[in-house]
Amino acid sequence: MTQQRSFPRFTGLGAVGVISLSLAACVNPSAKIATSLEGYGFQPAQSQCVGDRLEANLSLGQLQQLGRAAKASREGDTTPGRLTVSDFVRVSGQVKDPKVPLEVGKAAAACGILTDPASPL
Numbered sequence: 001m002t003q004q005r006s007f008p009r010f011t012g013l014g015a016v017g018v019i020s021l022s023l024a025a026c027v028n029p030s031a032k033i034a035t036s037l038e039g040y041g042f043q044p045a046q047s048q049c050v051g052d053r054l055e056a057n058l059s060l061g062q063l064q065q066l067g068r069a070a071k072a073s074r075e076g077d078t079t080p081g082r083l084t085v086s087d088f089v090r091v092s093g094q095v096k097d098p099k100v101p102l103e104v105g106k107a108a109a110a111c112g113i114l115t116d117p118a119s120p121l
Contacts, residue, residue: 029063030055036070040083042113049111057103062095066104069094085113 033051038044054063070083073091085108092104108114 028055029060033063036067037083037088042083046111046113050107050113053107053110054103057106058100062097062100065095065097066092066100 030048030051033054034044034047037047037050042050054066058066070088070091073087073094089101089104089108092101095101
């Protein structure tokens with residue numbers, strides 16, 4: 001006698017939701033970083049450059065830690081739509097992994113955003 005396994009069947013909107021979640025998990029980290037930085041007022045080309053470099057040099061776990069640190073630093077901020085290069089580098093230093101602030105600094109320098117650390121990218 002063979003035992004049959006029953007798997008849930010996704011139909012209609014349930015299937016669309018599962019597919020959407022699957023696709024969301026595959027979002028390019030570089031694009032997500034760039035979009036976030038642009039939302040803070042950074043220039044699109046520089047944001048994409050930083051995103052590409054961070055994706056290439058940091059693991060997904062490190063990127064997630066950086067994202068959590070950035071989000072936590074913005075809570076209660078009176079100017080939540082503004083993020084300076086100095087803020088970004090400072091936030092990266094809050095991640096317990098020393099590679100994260102190093103790579104953020106290298107990306108900022110390579111992408112030409114350190115010229116005026118008080119202004120947005």
